[in-house]
Amino acid sequence: MSIRLENISKTFGQFQALSPLSLNIDEGEMIGLLGPSGSGKTTLLRIIAGLEGADSGRIQFGERDVTNLHVRDRHVGFVFQNYALFRHMTVADNVAFGLEVMDAKQRPNKAEIQQRVKHLLEMVQLGHLANRYPSQLSGGQKQRIALARALATKPDVLLLDEPFGALDAKVRKELRRWLRSLHDEIGFTSVFVTHDQEEALELSDRVVVMSNGHIEQVDEPAQLYAQPNSRFVFDFLGNVNVFDGKLEQSRLNNEQAWISAPSSDVPLNNGQLYIRSHELALHTDATAVANLPLRVVAVNPIGPEVRVELEPHEWQSEQIWEADLSHADYARNPVKRGEIVFAEPKNAYFFREGSQQAPEQVSWDSASQPVKAK
Amino acid sequence: MSIRLENISKTFGQFQALSPLSLNIDEGEMIGLLGPSGSGKTTLLRIIAGLEGADSGRIQFGERDVTNLHVRDRHVGFVFQNYALFRHMTVADNVAFGLEVMDAKQRPNKAEIQQRVKHLLEMVQLGHLANRYPSQLSGGQKQRIALARALATKPDVLLLDEPFGALDAKVRKELRRWLRSLHDEIGFTSVFVTHDQEEALELSDRVVVMSNGHIEQVDEPAQLYAQPNSRFVFDFLGNVNVFDGKLEQSRLNNEQAWISAPSSDVPLNNGQLYIRSHELALHTDATAVANLPLRVVAVNPIGPEVRVELEPHEWQSEQIWEADLSHADYARNPVKRGEIVFAEPKNAYFFREGSQQAPEQVSWDSASQPVKAK
């Protein structure tokens, strides 16, 4: 079932939680709503479900206008952030609830319900817990039961509010994968909320980045990463180093530091270069590309990478810089705390001063382009 | 102040939350307690603070035996997971609390307290919020106030329970860095609980990995990553692919698949190879090193990497395999969903069948060794 939102807005009292926004979701798509706390993700999800009424706008499910339809009749599955399992019912009763409250006409008979619940519990691999109470389950188990309960009535649309928020990294990954395969198998349309970028990027067909009640960008994960269309999206999707430069002699200067004009054919100007931390190389001397002296503040080997924290030396930056090196790269030039090193960008995004437009992608050597296809 | 735990154990009713464990923490060290939910991290932290009594064992702070000392007199700073700010006091009053309840003899006078609070609030960069109530702060701000409050009485030991658990990735990173610099500046001994491996690895001088009330391993981050001494630690520190092989003709076989004996000089046996996902290369054909046919299940570009999910083809593995490729590597061989590819390990850890010992590190070509120094 496709979903179509048109000019949806919502205020709480004085506070504009959602500015008018529109969004189309295709049938069978899995959409991730990503954004910082308070950006309106939950509000949007609840409006789609019908748990909250929009102040203006229209919602369509497929061809049907559901704007004024009651939650009950929208036939969506909803998984709450903290599960909202019925505490006084066993796991099996929780899952059966949606079936048992159906109209007498539609309701499957007892045996069918039992059969269906059994099947659902097996699907979420928790058949053996049918008679437990929610308080006796771990977080991951609760989450799966909440999913099974939401799926019991075979909704066309599944909505999930931070479905993996409270879980361990490991459990989280497992469940994430499981949800994806379930989605691909059954083929419902789903929308989930998260504030974990990795989760959004890994799980969704398209990601909706929100901030302050606006949609900042809607794109496929690779696209989003390759072409963030605003500083906000950029900032939000992982660590980034910002070089604030003035154009002088076809170089971007910041006090003693400078970066030369990139090889790509982009007319330069005053503005900011955004450089991702794994697109920085560290050298012992300035190169032709850049003269960015930095003092090493910390060197942290984090799993497959070495993260080097850097402090601008004789030039200004609002934040600490960070370079993520492979162990191999690091071994070639094992910098130490306190040393001065010179960074060289491979790729960057250029935000023109005074312009609100999407940044231009620039590069200095033949660094490979990120993949774009899924 | 150094901390020395000897044979600390704790049961709740029937449940052994901590098996006798010992741990030495040096003065000025920053220790991360890492482990899955329920592994006893909080319990251990609370025992160090004196909020919980151990069933057996001894605790020393420096030269002093504090086993039977009341929390009040241990003089530790404790930051609670959900901050536990006093809701009815302003930010300034919260921070001042520890000073105001001092003995009349030691207590600074009003003006001094005010001065000190002001200084602390500036240190956490929240001087302008002195008169707000906790409910008017964001999560990150609350966290910083909780820290300021804990530091007000100048404790020698600072204990933090999942200090950044509930925060956005971005805020989290900022605070983490800030805490580290504060630690380095003031020089207290600190112990913090986390279940985020990245956090533990980045922040701590040494990491204590716990499971089921045991300490699994205590090591510096790089060491821990390079030489995990058990499957548990291995599993817990990031994704890993497991190849379960039988030794035949000096190859490890699993049905149709095999991996040849590694170049390093380790006598092989039946057992399991643990291969990290970024230490896998993907080829279109079997190589001399390995014949590991896998079907591509998904290709997800996640930031600087492309994550390829793989399903064993004509051999068995309990879990889905995962390969993390750089965009460059991926561009060289852009595999598609459904294709069959052949994986080749670069480095791996070998767990000998029936042995409880630490795994042996093995490799097949001259891949660079991970760094070991900080």
Add this chain to the structure above:
Amino acid sequence: MSTTLSAASAKPRHKRVLPGFGLSLGSSLFFISLILLLPMTGLVMQTANMGWSEYWYVITDERVVASYKVTIWAAVIASVFNGLFGLLLAWVLVRYEFPGKRILDALVDLPFALPTAVAGITLATLYAENGWYGQLLAELGIKVAYTPLGIVVAMSFTSIPFVVRTVQPVLEELAPEEEEAGITLGASDWSVFRRIILPSLWPALVTGVALSFTRSLGEFGAVIFVAGNMPYISEITSLMIFVRLQEFDFPAASAIASVVLIASLLLLFAINIWQARYLKRLHGR
């Protein structure tokens, strides 16, 4: 775009998510109107028959004013005592395990179940100078029965459950972390209680004390048996209402009752608002 605009600008009619708004609010309002407000019209109509000056004269009668003083003082003392004792009871019931705790818990509601007159007679029996307590107190030179102190005793007996039952659930819900935070900062038990726990209990405690106070203002049956009812000394306002009733002076009775009622309602309303503010500061919503 512009074609959909007209449709989109119409404000959607959102049905309430949870059912029963009309039913529950409607029947609550109906019930409140019928059971609570309608009878109030009787009071209003009775007092409306009097002129303003007559109303004023009735409610400011010297003896009535004296009774306000006695009643308010006694109610203040009784409810403050109940605040302390109720807090103690709630604390002990929530924080400690000991044999007989459940019976103690059950006993708290006893004053609700006893007819007030029985309570009054029983208290008079105990506190009279020849009663079990009266004898002991007499040796200390304290007279309770037939003095204003007797009023206090009767009032606090009949209204003790209010404090316990409002404080208890809040105390149960109190998370231990704030307390522990206080202790790790070096505060003594007493400082933690006074500066951390008590402020969290304030709203409930104040509500409980206020309910206890208003209940005490209106108490009649239990009080008259121990009060002594001496003019200007131990006559309570409820007795003055009763006297007016005996004289078949319904308007005057209604007038005095309306004073008590308005005072009580204002107090309760003020406390509801204060409590909402306080809670808002605590919870931010």
Add this chain to the structure above:
Amino acid sequence: ADQTILNTSYDIARELFASYNPVFQKHWEEKTGQTVEIKQSHAGSSKQARSILQGLPADVVTFNQVTDVQILADRGKLVAEDWKQKLPNNSSPYYSTTAFLVRKGNPKNIHDWGDLAKEDVGLVFPNPKTSGNGRYTYLAALGYAQDQFGQDNTDAQEGFLKTFLANVSVFDTGGRGATTTFVERGIGDVLITFESEVNNIRQQYGVDDYEVVVPKTSILAEFPVAVVERNSKKNGTLDVSTEYLSYLYSEESQRLLASFNYRVHNDVVKAEVADRFPEVKLLTVEEIAGGWPQAMQNIFANGKQLDQLQRR
């Protein structure tokens, strides 16, 4: 039963009517062949009057307060305007007077009203504001003062009454409360209440522990009865109601009443029980205050004599 009537009565008349009702039932059956059921309601008589005004369907009232019957006539036209004339003796089939109960041996040496205004004598009687019993007590004291100091010497009268009131230890709201206070709590030296009560109390709490003192002058306390005509007409019980009250004057009934320590008018019975009821000079309310309406207005009303004397 063929008919049912509701007798609304004052609070301590429960046993009295519990004894009278069977007597009347038998009489009525003999007279008419019909059975009658009699329901009883007991509470303070002012409260009862209030209830009847508001709709309590009483057929007859048997009160201890003339005013409480009068108000039924005045306010609600429930009782005939001339109800006092409907039956002999102002429609009061029995009467009593105010007497004293003192502790054993009469330690404070109380014999008459004058002794009650002595220093360190503690008095217990119900509050005149809330209780008819109390009003009789006050009026009796006033009657004594008028008798003693002369009708016009109001200063002396009020001086006496002021000390009299100041000697009160406890003002209970009703007669029973005062009794309890005096007997069970041991408060005060003198309990002032109806003579009928005083004797009841002695029977209840021990003949030996208390002594009854009947002062030389006291007040005539009437126990008025009346048919609530509006109700009984509506209920069709006017005849039986009327007879229920008239029969109280029969010799049999009067004997019964006397056994409850009430004074009665029937000469035969009077002679039989003469030794139990000492001679007293009985002043009427009319003599003391000009009648109940005047008493209520000039003495008991808000801010009038009683209030003035009690003011500190």
Add this chain to the structure above:
Amino acid sequence: MASGQRHQQRVGDRPAVKYTLIGLTLVLTAVLLVVPLISIFQQAFVDGLAVYWDSLGDPDTLHAIGLTMFVALLTVPINLVFGVLLAWSVTRFEFPGRKLLMTLMDIPFAVSPVVAGLLYLLLYGNNGWIGAWLFEHDLQLMFAWPGIVMVTVFVTCPFVARELIPLMQQQGREDEEAAVILGASGWQLFRRVTLPNIKWALLYGVILTNARAVGEFGAVSVVSGNIRGETNTLPLHIQLLYEDYQATAAFASASLLAVIALITLIFKAFIEWRQERAHKAESTH
């Protein structure tokens, strides 16, 4: 070296403090609640067991007991339904005047019971504007059981709602929202999701309502008409017996009320305890 000592970590857990507070509570409770209770029984049994049973067996007493039960039986369900509806509307929806509604709900606590009775009398009595109409149509509400039920409902109506509102506020709406999304209708939602969550508070509210309904004296006495064997409730009957120098019988009946109250309260404690134990057993295995 090994020391199995437990640390005191919560405020007031130090044995000295703990036992002082428990002791103080027990003493105060004994003095303020238990001894009065004992004194009632003492006076009830003063003439021996036989007299006690006799006085309870008196037909008027038996009728009073029956009437009291009957009134409670009607009052409790009415207030149960009303309390649930009111709590539902106030906690599950936002609407203007919510605070006022919650204050209005407290009116019965602010009104002296005698005045409450008077209010009903002024309205439904013959001279009231509704009463006059009732009189014309020969409907007897006051001085008959309907009036008694009405004022009892008035006096006890806040109890259920007051128990439910804080709990339902704290539980939030999420469970119910989940049920609505799954397609539950209003009644299904209430019966299968809400009710199980609030049943303990509800039970407690019912027990308090019952206790108060059984014991109410002031308001009932005004509207009852005190007709023996017809409109005398147990508390009124106690009063009557007492006025009539039948102290023993009065206290026997009073002790019966206390026993009824204690039994219901202890019954509640018992099922709570069983539930708790069942729950513990569940969550540990």
